[in-house]
Amino acid sequence: MSNLKPDSVIACLDCPDHVQAVLKASMWAATRLQVPIGLLHSVPSLQQKAAVNYSGCLNIDDENTLLEQFTNKEHLSNCELKAQGKLLLHQATTYCEQQRQKLKTYTLHRHENLSESIDYVDDKAQLIVIGHHVTCKSTLSRLIRVSLCPILVTHAPFSPPTTALFAFDNSPTCHKMLNWLCKTPLIRALTVHIVMVGKENSENCDALREAYARLKQAGIKSKKALLDCRDVTAALNYYQTENDIGLLMSGAFGQSRLRELLQGSDTEKLLVSTQTPYLLFPKA
Structure with a gap:
């Protein structure tokens, strides 16, 4: 049993x-x-x-x-x-x-x-x-x-985080993770930076604004940023380091396998590069 x-x-x-x-x-x-x-x-x-x-x-x-x-x-x-x-x-x-x-x-x-x-x-x-x-x-x-x-x-050693970076890409997995973050007590006491890497167009701005509003409505202290950069991993690592953020969060392997084959996996790159705890949410 x-x-x-x-x-x-x-x-x-x-x-x-x-x-x-x-x-x-x-x-x-x-x-x-x-x-x-x-x-x-x-x-x-x-x-x-x-x-x-x-x-x-x-x-x-x-x-x-x-x-x-x-x-x-x-x-x-x-x-x-x-x-x-x-x-x-x-x-x-x-x-x-x-x-x-x-x-x-x-x-x-x-x-x-x-x-x-x-x-x-x-x-x-x-x-x-x-x-x-x-x-x-x-x-x-x-x-x-x-x-x-x-x-x-x-990684070792583990330090309890006070801030978190939520890598938001407007994918179904990220929206599922957003719903989970709004409900879970796990990150309730943390300041969450919701960060999107992409073009500064109306679609991305609106998606980021709505996701940020969801976190705020859930009572989570939040900040938002849109980074216009080609290299997702480099942009997130830089932002996390510059803002001394203790926890990275993202969807896990949300890209198509074809895009991963052609461009590499952002999740794989972040797993290799990040030096802080990394919370991954299963693919939708």
């Missing part, structure tokens, strides 16, 4: 360099959403038994010696892989409890790869949090592309 709780924040612990950042980001999100945190660890593929270095990923000393013993082995048996995962989940639970936040946590130890694990949770979760560097063979962009749930990608 599954212990997956609907509407949870799911913390993916499959990024050794980002475990603490993922937990901090998950606690930040769960506090605002007032939901439990599901601590998810996937046992690596049986064909990929190389030891993964989780030693030192959390500041808990009691069991680090055992984690180091796992790390020092070039390969782990199936039983050792499972034991390593259970130990990591126990440490993550203890870490969350030590933060003294009144958040409920539970564990999900999946005996499958991360892609299959995300497929298992994403139609029931409210948010998935994942580190920027994953250990599975699938790339981060492939995991995000097929997800049905909003995903927060974080």
